Amino acid sequence: MAFLTGHKTNRALTLITALLLALGVAANAQANRQPLDRVIAVVEDDVILQSELESRVRTIQSRLNAQGTQMPPAGVLEQRVLEQLVLDSVQLQMAERVGMRVSDTELNDTMRNIAQRNEMTLQQFERALASEGLTFQQAREQIRQEMLVSRVQQQQVGQRIRVTDREVDNYLRSAEGQDRSGVEHLLGHILVSVSNFNNRDEVAAAQAKAESLRQQILEGEDFRQVAVAESDGRNALEGGELGWRRSEQLPSLAANVIPQLSVGQPSEVLQSGSGFHIVTPLDRRGGAAREVEQNRVRHILLAADPAGDNEAVEARIRELKEQLEADGAAFGALARELSDDPGSGADGGRLGWVNPGEMVPEFEEAVQGAAVGEITGPVRTQFGWHLLRVEERRTRDIGQDIQRNEARQTLQQRQFELELENWLNEIRAEAYVEVKAVVGGMMSTGR
Numbered sequence: 001m002a003f004l005t006g007h008k009t010n011r012a013l014t015l016i017t018a019l020l021l022a023l024g025v026a027a028n029a030q031a032n033r034q035p036l037d038r039v040i041a042v043v044e045d046d047v048i049l050q051s052e053l054e055s056r057v058r059t060i061q062s063r064l065n066a067q068g069t070q071m072p073p074a075g076v077l078e079q080r081v082l083e084q085l086v087l088d089s090v091q092l093q094m095a096e097r098v099g100m101r102v103s104d105t106e107l108n109d110t111m112r113n114i115a116q117r118n119e120m121t122l123q124q125f126e127r128a129l130a131s132e133g134l135t136f137q138q139a140r141e142q143i144r145q146e147m148l149v150s151r152v153q154q155q156q157v158g159q160r161i162r163v164t165d166r167e168v169d170n171y172l173r174s175a176e177g178q179d180r181s182g183v184e185h186l187l188g189h190i191l192v193s194v195s196n197f198n199n200r201d202e203v204a205a206a207q208a209k210a211e212s213l214r215q216q217i218l219e220g221e222d223f224r225q226v227a228v229a230e231s232d233g234r235n236a237l238e239g240g241e242l243g244w245r246r247s248e249q250l251p252s253l254a255a256n257v258i259p260q261l262s263v264g265q266p267s268e269v270l271q272s273g274s275g276f277h278i279v280t281p282l283d284r285r286g287g288a289a290r291e292v293e294q295n296r297v298r299h300i301l302l303a304a305d306p307a308g309d310n311e312a313v314e315a316r317i318r319e320l321k322e323q324l325e326a327d328g329a330a331f332g333a334l335a336r337e338l339s340d341d342p343g344s345g346a347d348g349g350r351l352g353w354v355n356p357g358e359m360v361p362e363f364e365e366a367v368q369g370a371a372v373g374e375i376t377g378p379v380r381t382q383f384g385w386h387l388l389r390v391e392e393r394r395t396r397d398i399g400q401d402i403q404r405n406e407a408r409q410t411l412q413q414r415q416f417e418l419e420l421e422n423w424l425n426e427i428r429a430e431a432y433v434e435v436k437a438v439v440g441g442m443m444s445t446g447r
Helices: 006-023 050-067 074-097 104-117 122-131 136-158 165-173 175-181 200-218 223-230 310-327 331-338 361-369 399-430
Strands: 039-043 046-049 184-193 241-246 270-272 275-285 291-303 350-354 375-381 384-397 433-435
Touching: 039 050, 039 074, 046 050, 046 074, 050 074, 074 136, 074 399, 104 122, 104 136, 122 136, 136 399, 165 175, 165 399, 184 200, 184 223, 200 223, 200 275, 223 275, 291 310, 291 331, 291 361, 310 331, 310 375, 310 384, 361 375, 361 384
Parallel strands: none
Antiparallel strands: 039 046, 039 433, 184 241, 184 275, 270 275, 291 350, 291 384, 375 384
16 A cells, blocks of 8 residues: 655555555554554555544634534534544545645745734644634644645536636626625616507607607717606606616616616617616726726846856847947847746736736836836836836726636636536545444444
């Protein structure tokens, strides 16, 4: 049997010792000793020890007690904890096979973040762990394993998830999506009333009038003026304004229409039992509106010299600037030939439209201070020396982009939770698991 390396080595050594004792090997040397641990289960190429089961049970019991949650029967708790350990083991072995690692730096940062989120210092965090029966080192190892398990899940389950643009659109139109966005609409309304829908001439005349009013608004007439002059609605003298409404507060006739219209855009003519309607969002507020200044940028990067001869690199970048300014050398051609940024260099130095906060501070500061069309630099960053040119500048509302990204993440998370359960069931069914001892009043072998 092969065993995992790294954090599983001690398990393997303990298992080997236990097997030797069982076989009577080195009996004289071990005559007065008893094994301190025993194997509870074999999971593929790994083992679960009784000490691990007991430690995890104690931790969960401590948490349940702290929450005031009634404890399940001991046997049931042990069985559930063992199943959790089995699934963890399967996933950790998957991480091991593909070479996943969590560095000490990442782990230290995570420990600090956990402490900070709980408004604790590391020392206070360590004392809190001790109250749950864990040493700081045990907690570090447990968190390292949880991080690895999470990464395996993201890799394996993430590739199963697909969220389409249509699903994002539908979510944003839904009551939940609108509520989460916090958008309010100033609702405008025009009514051409019908007193008798059995009178075809009256119905046709009312509909024709409503279509004519809509066309006037499309051609530039002010919605409010048209409402005051022509609407039969109760708010006609207020310019047809029905006040600020969140999406879930919109009348049913307008609920699915208003969120799709731009401010001032009239709806199609809508029919109800009272006549024909035109609605529009006269204004909007709240939501994800966020205007930012964007810059379309090219750059050339000469990377810092690992050997330390950076004066030569800086001199070379200054020569390139003089060349660009003196003879109008093509920026894109030089970027493709000389830039040490492989991604943008192959595209003539293009970085595309850059939002605030997307670049390192030194580069961003230079971009913001640059005149459009001028060569700026050299700019020193952690990557080396840059020449840059801002080719265009614009102000753009990226609120909708942010909103769509947030909606996509919400939908992806929902799909992830469903797919995760399916995936865990699959890998559990496929794994070889042999329970070596009675746990929770049950004995299991094989899968």
